[in-house]
Amino acid sequence: MTDTSRAQAAYAAYGHTTGGLTHDGRPMPTWDQLGDTIQAAWIAAATAAANYVPPRVPGLCAPCRRRECDECMAVDHPDMPDLYTCHYQTNHTTCRR
Structure with missing residues (x-):
């Protein structure tokens, strides 16, 4: 692209x-x-x-910044092989932190 x-x-x-x-x-x-x-x-x-690359904090999920997030997964996108999405982030509209 x-x-x-x-x-x-x-x-x-x-x-x-x-x-x-x-x-x-x-x-x-x-x-x-x-x-x-x-x-x-x-x-x-x-x-x-x-x-843009979000800042990374050791031990945190980059997209949602939660510890030990098991809801992040790679997105199958031909132009962006390193793209990830976090289902926690997209399925929860309110941050409780």
Whole structure:
């Protein structure tokens, strides 16, 4: 996946989440209508998010930061072989810590 395609996917996800509207309620432009500066901003944001590595604490599960978490598992994703998800984190909306 290229940085641009990752940014386009993020932009599409934003549009899906907001019903195709911008932050101020206007219809979102297409990717090609954004212009170089805004496309570069989306590319930078998507790249930073993709490269983010959460801090690791010895003995803690990285995704949910619980000790001895047995609910973390690898996600089968062809573009991200090292991606993990934690079922505890995704199935519990309130942190009790």
